[in-house]
Amino acid sequence: MGLLSIHFKPNFLGLLKCLNKLNWFIVFFSLINLSVCIYEDQIGKFDWRQTYVGRIKFSQFDTVSTAKKIIVATEENVLAALNLKTGQVVWRHVFESTSTGNIQLLHVTEKVVTVTGSNPYLVRGWDSSTGVLLWEWSLTLQNEEQSEFSEFWVQNNMLVHMLPVFGSHVEVSMYNLLSGQNRGATSKLPATWTNDGCVLSAPYYTCISGGVGTQQLLSLDVTSNAVQLLSRPISEYVTVNTYDGGLRPLDTNNVIPAFTLDDKKIVLIRNNQFEILKTEVVDPSASVALVDTMHGQVILQAWFDENEGFTVKAHNAATGAEVPELRVLEPELKLAEPELAAATCSRPRDQLACRLLLTGADDSVHLMQQGGRVIWSREEALANVVAVEFVELPVSDLDAAIESEFDQKEGSIWAAFTRRLQTQFQQLQTLIQSLQKGEGEEDEAPPALVRDYFGLHKIIVLVTDVGKIFGMDNLSGALLWQYYEPSLDTENVLVYTRRTARYPPYDAYVTIVGKHEESGNGLIISLNPITGALIGEKLMHLDVQLLQCALLHRPDNEKLYALILLDKDENVQILPGSAAPLVENMYMYVAEKNTARVQGYALVYDGRSLWARRTWQVQLGGGGAARVVLAARKAAAERVHSPGRVLPDRSVLYKYLNPNLVLFVTEGPDPLHKDVVVATCVDAVSGAVVAAQTHRRARALPLAIHTEHYLAYLYYNDKHRRTEIATLELYEGQSRWLGAGAAFSSLAGRRAPSVERQAYILAAAPAAAATTRTEKALTDKHVILALSSGALVEIPWGYLEARRGGLAEDGSVIPAQASPPELLLGGDARLNYNRSLARPARVHAAPAGLESTSLVLATGLDLFYTRVAPSKTFDLLKDDFDYYLITIVLAALILATYSTKYFASRKILKMAWK
Amino acid sequence: MRLHMIAVLTLLGVVNYAAGIDYDGWLNIKIEHSLNCGHERYCSRGNISLKSIRAGSTSVIEQIPFTKQHIEELKSIAEVNGFYTMRTVVTSADNSKGTEFFSSVKADAFLENGLSDVINAWVLPNGAVIAVSFQVTNSSQPLLKGASSHKINSNFFLRYVEQAPVPDTASYIQKLEREREAREKGDVKDNRSFLAKYWMYIVPIAIFVMISGATNPEPAGAQGGR
Incomplete structure (x- = not known):
């Protein structure tokens, strides 16, 4: 007891010494980042979202309400309001992507009226300033077959529906716009002269009818009570010999019924009379619009010419005189096939002010003022991204010089010495230059595109459905360059990074392999992803259709990975051709989508030419009617950090890491079980099936994950009406088949891996799936799912593991009873917090230079970029790390240590004197 | 042949x-x-x-x-x-x-x-x-x-080609039911020993005592000797 009391005696000195030791713990603990979610002030710090609406179908200026807007309805079935000054989306409604969401009519007055769907139709009214739904009624047609030719328009607060029955009659019904009440019975107007080339220019329905040479131009006001048919022989307007039946309504017109004839003449209908204008259509491809101004109606024409550029001309409709104020000639604006989507003119102070909304063939939207100034542009092609590639940025010139200095290994000691002196002199020069610049004014130029220290800054190459390719800065979301190729068919397009920017003086090299829109032949675009300039093969049209393409696994002496193309006749091409001798141990597979037949080829270089030899063939549907829904392979050059996993009993279970494994998910009918989904893991080199399993009464979804030794794919369970995710893990077993570091060979050895299987319920509708990727694969892998609800969810692989529970004494796996069968998607798993994504379609992940971090881009109607850290940011200080506090604490502790040392020595001295 | x-x-x-x-x-x-x-x-x-x-x-x-x-x-x-x-x-x-x-x-x-x-x-x-x-x-x-x-x-x-496993709902429901039954019967008695229950409080105290004792034995010895 006495001893204890001595120890517990308050001892100031001891406590201080103790604190001295503890301060290192304080420093240590303050470094651990405990935050999991983001804080409110971090919103938008690591992520961004861009909202798009799609290619514009109908648009109208909202000039009534105080906040000026443009109301647009798009091909993507989106109704939106765009800010007139900035082009940003004010409000947006995304309708169903199927035909029930098709927008048939957009009418803007004080309210916005839309007709959507295709029999039954929904008529809705929206508040133009907020986008709130005001009223809605549905319209069902009796006549099912003809309904696709229906036309709608609004006239005197009535919704007019016209249904032509070609060669017979025209049915016209009128409804109260707000209530849907029918004014009377449907009136049937006899019109035997109608055909499918007729155009509507409300309320006139205009056709060209009759035999060659005696054609008549016929027009009928379908809403008037008295049927009055206008009829004129066509020879009065155009020369009959050259006429080929071109009858087009004007692109923008809400003034007076009008149309163009034979892409030459513009005809108005005024006072129930055809009236031909003095102004002729300037260019056959020109978009023609009729706009009402204070000075009468003006005909606007816009077209694009390769030599002259983009041109707009305006003529007075009555006199035919040109309006010079509205003339635009922009040689710089590359807007292919421009269309005047909407136009409005006002005259505030005796000066004509017009605004034109233009759309191009590349889905871009531009708002132009008179004089040609573009107020804003939107790249609506980005609403349909089909392929994404993250590309590294090059190092700065200075770093490149240092690297090249250490690269050169040959040379004598003196050469090395002089080289070092030279480079250090250069470095000194750049230092002095930068100091001089610092003294002067601040550099206004945007930061150069060079790699940052953590490798977080990249360029995203986006290939869009319409054939436009973009380079985007991943940190800001800004577009750096764009390239439009109208003939590119982007179905199943592939993007390869053939050389990264790591090898100066060579440029980075990205190749896009697509199809030609008309012929279906291969089309190859090679460009520098940093600048967007075409390099190498540039734009290359192949004269044959492609079956498969791949990158060679080893680079040539210019660090370029060759592109190997297998064409329809089983011939092989290699780009560049000089890389052919490098082909060795190269294999390819081709899966036929509709027959589920998969063939494997070995590529052989015989000293002169390269050819493909078919080595294997399997029938994944068993010869029956089955189709391949997806083929998922591992990411090229995937790194695996750990070849095994440690079990609770300290033994190691080795992973089956076959880099040639491909997962095929096929779907086919079955006499007993309706639809059957078969998942087969095939070794693409030898053609051997490694594992396979079936699901009865299920339908396959084209979503799968394949990385390291695990696979997961999603399917729809028809029996239980829910989406499920099946996971597979492949293991070699407790002992390794090959020695550490030995290369895997598909052709040697016939051992089958053990397969762990599991399935989980996913209580959501998934739209895309991906896994996170990091530089060295040290970090955990998480699965990222985009759900149709607009959420982007991150699920740790641990939740999906097929191998649950520990290992029993005898080596068998204990069944996982405790795990819930449903995947729980918690709110904190959601990466995009409250920024919902409309119609997500794809998710891409790319490694950052920082090991803990993976960069994620979700595409769809919206683009959303963020970065995730699956194992937390273990190599990064947290964002709000308090540098001041830690410095003050450290300084105070050092001060306290030395002062106590001083006081302690004084005390000991005093005690010794006692 | x-x-x-x-x-x-x-x-x-x-x-x-x-x-x-x-x-x-x-x-x-x-x-x-x-x-x-x-x-x-x-x-x-x-x-x-x-x-x-x-x-x-x-x-x-x-x-x-x-x-x-x-x-x-x-x-x-x-x-x-x-x-x-x-x-x-x-x-x-x-x-x-x-x-x-x-x-x-x-x-x-x-x-x-x-x-x-x-x-x-x-x-x-x-x-x-x-x-x-x-x-x-x-x-x-x-x-x-x-x-x-x-x-x-x-x-x-x-x-x-094997039949793939289905999500294991039955055994999970059974497990939940077993847990519910256990809860209805009354709380499970925690019969761990005193040390097993409260080790997380005891260990820091013990470390603190050891550190303060080990750092300054001389003054204590001097006091005891006096």
């Missing part, structure tokens, strides 16, 4: 795999290769026949022996590190037309291992074959030199 009969009986590792097969019937696999074929692209190498897919355990493999010409051709393929390709046609009771498969092995590996291979056929639950693949096995018996004919040592395995 003289047919040499080699009957290899293969036992399937797990018999209950076959329970997933909805269909039963005979199966015939015709093996063709392109060695010593004369003008034909492919000529017969042998035949595998099964009486029952579901039983699967017995199969009869008949294959021709390789003559000198076969070996010579195989050697010439092996010289260019080429592939020896087999074409198989699978026929069954309701697939009389047959399904065609191809598979290849490296010719040099096949020669080195004394013409030993393994044939795997994968069968769907509806009885359809999706793949027939050949792989060379490691065999310690090299090719006998000077022999006029060589047997092919083939092992045949019929592999069934």
Whole structure:
């Protein structure tokens, strides 16, 4: 007891010494980042979202309400309001992507009226300033077959529906716009002269009818009570010999019924009379619009010419005189096939002010003022991204010089010495230059595109459905360059990074392999992803259709990975051709989508030419009617950090890491079980099936994950009406088949891996799936799912593991009873917090230079970029790390240590004197 | 042509795999290769026949022996590190037309291992074959030199595409019910020892005492001595 009391005696000195030791713990603990979610002030710090609406179908200026807007309805079935000054989306409604969401009519007055769907139709009214739904009624047609030719328009607060029955009659019904009440019975107007080339220019329905040479131009006001048919022989307007039946309504017109004839003449209908204008259509491809101004109606024409550029001309409709104020000639604006989507003119102070909304063939939207100034542009092609590639940025010139200095290994000691002196002199020069610049004014130029220290800054190459390719800065979301190729068919397009920017003086090299829109032949675009300039093969049209393409696994002496193309006749091409001798141990597979037949080829270089030899063939549907829904392979050059996993009993279970494994998910009918989904893991080199399993009464979804030794794919369970995710893990077993570091060979050895299987319920509708990727694969892998609800969810692989529970004494796996069968998607798993994504379609992940971090881009109607850290940011200080506090604490502790040392020595001295 | 009969009986590792097969019937696999074929692209190498897919355990493999010409051709393929390709046609009771498969092995590996291979056929639950693949096995018996004919040592395995597991809802519900019952019976008594329960409070105190005791024993000793 006495001893204890001595120890517990308050001892100031001891406590201080103790604190001295503890301060290192304080420093240590303050470094651990405990935050999991983001804080409110971090919103938008690591992520961004861009909202798009799609290619514009109908648009109208909202000039009534105080906040000026443009109301647009798009091909993507989106109704939106765009800010007139900035082009940003004010409000947006995304309708169903199927035909029930098709927008048939957009009418803007004080309210916005839309007709959507295709029999039954929904008529809705929206508040133009907020986008709130005001009223809605549905319209069902009796006549099912003809309904696709229906036309709608609004006239005197009535919704007019016209249904032509070609060669017979025209049915016209009128409804109260707000209530849907029918004014009377449907009136049937006899019109035997109608055909499918007729155009509507409300309320006139205009056709060209009759035999060659005696054609008549016929027009009928379908809403008037008295049927009055206008009829004129066509020879009065155009020369009959050259006429080929071109009858087009004007692109923008809400003034007076009008149309163009034979892409030459513009005809108005005024006072129930055809009236031909003095102004002729300037260019056959020109978009023609009729706009009402204070000075009468003006005909606007816009077209694009390769030599002259983009041109707009305006003529007075009555006199035919040109309006010079509205003339635009922009040689710089590359807007292919421009269309005047909407136009409005006002005259505030005796000066004509017009605004034109233009759309191009590349889905871009531009708002132009008179004089040609573009107020804003939107790249609506980005609403349909089909392929994404993250590309590294090059190092700065200075770093490149240092690297090249250490690269050169040959040379004598003196050469090395002089080289070092030279480079250090250069470095000194750049230092002095930068100091001089610092003294002067601040550099206004945007930061150069060079790699940052953590490798977080990249360029995203986006290939869009319409054939436009973009380079985007991943940190800001800004577009750096764009390239439009109208003939590119982007179905199943592939993007390869053939050389990264790591090898100066060579440029980075990205190749896009697509199809030609008309012929279906291969089309190859090679460009520098940093600048967007075409390099190498540039734009290359192949004269044959492609079956498969791949990158060679080893680079040539210019660090370029060759592109190997297998064409329809089983011939092989290699780009560049000089890389052919490098082909060795190269294999390819081709899966036929509709027959589920998969063939494997070995590529052989015989000293002169390269050819493909078919080595294997399997029938994944068993010869029956089955189709391949997806083929998922591992990411090229995937790194695996750990070849095994440690079990609770300290033994190691080795992973089956076959880099040639491909997962095929096929779907086919079955006499007993309706639809059957078969998942087969095939070794693409030898053609051997490694594992396979079936699901009865299920339908396959084209979503799968394949990385390291695990696979997961999603399917729809028809029996239980829910989406499920099946996971597979492949293991070699407790002992390794090959020695550490030995290369895997598909052709040697016939051992089958053990397969762990599991399935989980996913209580959501998934739209895309991906896994996170990091530089060295040290970090955990998480699965990222985009759900149709607009959420982007991150699920740790641990939740999906097929191998649950520990290992029993005898080596068998204990069944996982405790795990819930449903995947729980918690709110904190959601990466995009409250920024919902409309119609997500794809998710891409790319490694950052920082090991803990993976960069994620979700595409769809919206683009959303963020970065995730699956194992937390273990190599990064947290964002709000308090540098001041830690410095003050450290300084105070050092001060306290030395002062106590001083006081302690004084005390000991005093005690010794006692 | 003289047919040499080699009957290899293969036992399937797990018999209950076959329970997933909805269909039963005979199966015939015709093996063709392109060695010593004369003008034909492919000529017969042998035949595998099964009486029952579901039983699967017995199969009869008949294959021709390789003559000198076969070996010579195989050697010439092996010289260019080429592939020896087999074409198989699978026929069954309701697939009389047959399904065609191809598979290849490296010719040099096949020669080195004394013409030993393994044939795997994968069968769907509806009885359809999706793949027939050949792989060379490691065999310690090299090719006998000077022999006029060589047997092919083939092992045949019929592999069934398994039924995938379904989400295990039943056992989870059972577990939840067991937990509910346990809760209704009353709280589970925590019968761990005092130390096991409160070690997390005791350990820091003990460390603190030890540190403060160890850092300053001298003043304590001096005081005690006085």
